[in-house]
Amino acid sequence: xxxxxxxxxxxxxxxxxxxxxxxxxxxxxxxxxxxxxxxxxxxxxxxxxxxxxxxxxxxxxxxxxxxxxxxxxxxxxxxxxxxxxxxxxxxxxxxxxxxxxxxxxxxxxxxxxxxxxxxxxxxxxxxxxxxxxxxxxxxxxxxxxxxxxxxxxxxxxxxxxxxxxxxxxxxxxxxxxxxxxxxxxxxxxxxxxxxxxxxxxxxxxxxxxxxxxxxxxxxxxxxx
Amino acid sequence: xxxxxxxxxxxxxxxxxxxxxxxxxxxxxxxxxxxxxxxxxxxxxxxxxxxxxxxxxxxxxxxxxxxxxxxxxxxxxxxxxxxxxxxxxxxxxxxxxxxxxxxxx
Numbered sequence: 423x424x425x426x427x428x429x430x431x432x433x434x435x436x437x438x439x440x441x442x443x444x445x446x447x448x449x450x451x452x453x454x455x456x457x458x459x460x461x462x463x464x465x466x467x468x469x470x471x472x473x474x475x476x477x478x479x480x481x482x483x484x485x486x487x488x489x490x491x492x493x494x495x496x497x498x499x500x501x502x503x504x505x506x507x508x509x510x511x512x513x514x515x516x517x518x519x520x521x522x523x524x525x526x527x528x529x530x531x532x533x534x535x536x537x538x539x540x541x542x543x544x545x546x547x548x549x550x551x552x553x554x555x556x557x558x559x560x561x562x563x564x565x566x567x568x569x570x571x572x573x574x575x576x577x578x579x580x581x582x583x584x585x586x587x588x589x590x591x592x593x594x595x596x597x598x599x600x601x602x603x604x605x606x607x608x609x610x611x612x613x614x615x616x617x618x619x620x621x622x623x624x625x626x627x628x629x630x631x632x633x634x635x636x637x638x639x640x641x642x643x644x645x646x
Numbered sequence: 647x648x649x650x651x652x653x654x655x656x657x658x659x660x661x662x663x664x665x666x667x668x669x670x671x672x673x674x675x676x677x678x679x680x681x682x683x684x685x686x687x688x689x690x691x692x693x694x695x696x697x698x699x700x701x702x703x704x705x706x707x708x709x710x711x712x713x714x715x716x717x718x719x720x721x722x723x724x725x726x727x728x729x730x731x732x733x734x735x736x737x738x739x740x741x742x743x744x745x746x747x748x749x750x751x
Contacts, residue, residue: 509668
């Protein structure tokens with residue numbers, strides 16, 4: 423029994439009852455929110471996992487090609503090759519609202535309209551492996567952006583789910599039982615007061631009757 | 647709607663190919679540099695920061711700091727030295743946070 427430190431009065435009782443109703447309602451709403459968030463989260467996290475595995479594999483292949491390219495060419499040549507990139511990416515971040523969690527949505531804008539315009543170097547000094555590496559990275563690029571979007575969404579949603587879960591649990595296991603117990607306590611206390619008032623009244627009545635009887639008897643005795 | 651950039655941080659060999667795609671590339675090797683770069687990028691208009699797993703391992707606090715902010719998104723990618731599995735580990739972290747235990751395993 424966790425009874426709050428309140429005065430056992432009718433007013434307090436009415437207040438607490440109102441609070442209990444609100445708490446129950448909040449609990450239900452938050453529980454629904456948590457369940458829905460969880461559902462969305464599970465969908466996203468599965469997608470995230472698949473995407474990540476795919477992207478990681480692709481980057482690894484690109485890295486392998488890159489390593490081969492470096493083994494065949496002077497590293498300075500490769501460095502110069504990437505010195506002046508032709509392409510430039512800008513991100514537009516749109517916001518989507520899922521159960522009051524703001525999750526991002528990335529839209530990419532390329533500076534150069536030709537998406538295949540990715541090789542910033544002439545082909546004279548470099549070799550084919552380098553091209554393959556850049557090509558495979560470029561192929562995976564939309565997925566890379568998608569991965570960022572989903573992963574960020576997952577992180578944000580995870581935080582929100584945790585927060586909501588804590589709130590639901592706090593309401594369910596702390597607030598609501600506490601209100602219930604306190605209401606019970608106040609009701610009992612009020613009932614008890616009522617009973618004690620009744621007994622006191624009965625007692626007083628008894629005494630008064632006895633007194634009046636005595637007064638009467640004395641009056642009779644005096645008359646005799 | 648303001649426009650954001652995307653950046654890649656990592657050791658030279660791992661990341662310079664990304665510059666061809668139009669991402670801003672930053673080279674770093676030790677944790678102090680990386681943290682400085684990330685903080686600077688987060689303040690300016692970088693929406694996504696890709697970082698190699700090897701580097702991310704060195705600065706877990708910094709990654710955690712940005713984990714629950716909406717911008718920037720810090721995403722781990724495998725570097726030239728191979729996949730350490732830190733990226734998937736991060737995913738599991740999210741699941742654990744949300745569900746309480748890892749239910750995907």
